Amino acid sequence: MSLLSSTRQVTTNVFKQEMASFPVGLLRLLIGTAAICTSFEVFVLLTKLTRPGMIHIPYAIRLPEIESAHLTFLIPVTFIVALLFTVGWHTRLAGATLVVGITYTLLYDQQLYSNHLYLLGLLVLLLTISDSGSRLSLDAVRSRARASTSTGVENDGHRGRLTTVQAWPLLLIKMQISVVYFFAAVTKLTPDYLAGGVIANVFNGDVLSTPSLAAWLPLLLPVLAYASIGVELFIATALWFPKIRWGALLAGVVLHGTIVFSMGWPNPLLMFQLTVFAVTIMAPYLLFFVDSRNANS
Amino acid sequence: MHPPVRSNRLIVGFFFVFLALQITVPTLLLTATRPARWGWQMYSAFPTAPEISLQKVDGSKEQLVLQEHLANFRYEMLQPDILLPHLCALSPEVAAVQFHIQEATEVYQCHS
Numbered sequence: 001m002s003l004l005s006s007t008r009q010v011t012t013n014v015f016k017q018e019m020a021s022f023p024v025g026l027l028r029l030l031i032g033t034a035a036i037c038t039s040f041e042v043f044v045l046l047t048k049l050t051r052p053g054m055i056h057i058p059y060a061i062r063l064p065e066i067e068s069a070h071l072t073f074l075i076p077v078t079f080i081v082a083l084l085f086t087v088g089w090h091t092r093l094a095g096a097t098l099v100v101g102i103t104y105t106l107l108y109d110q111q112l113y114s115n116h117l118y119l120l121g122l123l124v125l126l127l128t129i130s131d132s133g134s135r136l137s138l139d140a141v142r143s144r145a146r147a148s149t150s151t152g153v154e155n156d157g158h159r160g161r162l163t164t165v166q167a168w169p170l171l172l173i174k175m176q177i178s179v180v181y182f183f184a185a186v187t188k189l190t191p192d193y194l195a196g197g198v199i200a201n202v203f204n205g206d207v208l209s210t211p212s213l214a215a216w217l218p219l220l221l222p223v224l225a226y227a228s229i230g231v232e233l234f235i236a237t238a239l240w241f242p243k244i245r246w247g248a249l250l251a252g253v254v255l256h257g258t259i260v261f262s263m264g265w266p267n268p269l270l271m272f273q274l275t276v277f278a279v280t281i282m283a284p285y286l287l288f289f290v291d292s293r294n295a296n297s
Numbered sequence: 298m299h300p301p302v303r304s305n306r307l308i309v310g311f312f313f314v315f316l317a318l319q320i321t322v323p324t325l326l327l328t329a330t331r332p333a334r335w336g337w338q339m340y341s342a343f344p345t346a347p348e349i350s351l352q353k354v355d356g357s358k359e360q361l362v363l364q365e366h367l368a369n370f371r372y373e374m375l376q377p378d379i380l381l382p383h384l385c386a387l388s389p390e391v392a393a394v395q396f397h398i399q400e401a402t403e404v405y406q407c408h409s
Contacts, residue, residue: 112368
């Protein structure tokens with residue numbers, strides 16, 4: 001078989017793969033919850049931005065201005081849309097609306113960019129495409145009610161609930177998670193980061209100035225710097241290998257737990273924001289623990 | 298029946314465009330000043346925030362507390378090329394903006 005036909009066969013198989021819908025529904029619940037939490041953070045920033053004297057820094061293409069009067073409408077609408085996506089009521093419409101809202105926020109002002117909002121937007125987009133509302137959702141309940149009076153949807157005894165969904169958007173989510181960890185690691189390969197300079201600044205000063213720790217800092221900071229890069233590269237790759245996948249999960253818990261407590265403590269708002277990011281990036285680990293199968297098998 | 302697998306050109310195109318963007322954009326941004334947006338460069342750098350002064354047309358100088366004018370204090374924005382037009386627009390009285398970072402001081406004229 002030629003290389004071209006092998007590649008074509010692999011590509012075709014990728015688009016035929018399906019995945020169990022239950023973990024995808026669970027992922028939608030977690031990402032939707034993160035979206036609800038993030039919407040509060042975004043609106044705090046937007047409210048600040050509409051105050052007099054604040055600098056608005058748009059990108060090259062200037063989007064229509066958001067004024068404080070608009071926020072009284074936008075805040076509840078966005079919260080409700082994020083809630084609808086979470087509970088899976090008209091999931092695709094809610095998801096698409098949420099993606100539009102996140103995209104507008106990211107492109108409205110350069111100050112509104114954050115890596116977790118960007119990642120959240122990509123995950124909501126892919127979950128919307130992947131029919132994530134087919135399980136653990138109000139859509140599934142409505143579909144089941146309809147199926148009790150008519151047939152037409154293949155199921156496994158859970159009437160009206162799709163038991164599988166297409167796997168290719170979920171493969172993109174898995175790849176996205178690896179891409180995030182990979183680049184988070186690679187961009188830290190700078191002399192300043194490797195010497196521990198960045199960690200010394202972003203870690204809580206009270207923790208680092210503890211007498212028992214302070215004496216070891218010149219040695220400890222570079223070790224932590226190298227370790228953080230190693231852990232991120234390990235997660236990026238290990239999630240793909242069943243034998244070391246649980247190690248990747250453990251590494252993720254340690255990495256994000258350390259970030260939340262060492263950078264966020266004792267600021268509850270910062271701890272909350274870092275926890276939301278941890279949930280956003282770790283929830284998709286779930287997909288690595290679920291096998292895909294061929295639609296024809 | 299389960300919905301048919303729609304391995305059509307649109308899906309294949311979306312898949313590869315999405316993947317290509319997610320790899321090429323962060324790769325290109327590896328050469329940009331860190332931290333850069335859209336490149337997953339979280340905590341890759343901790344730039345020093347500049348001290349900013351506004352020089353007025355009457356010759357007076359006013360120290361600016363940047364946090365009072367920014368909704369979100371993000372380090373990748375604290376560069377003269379991004380901030381200058383907005384700082385100049387704060388008031389018609391502003392003639393120039395002075396950026397002081399560590400030992401270096403640079404003055405940018407507003408109407409050059």
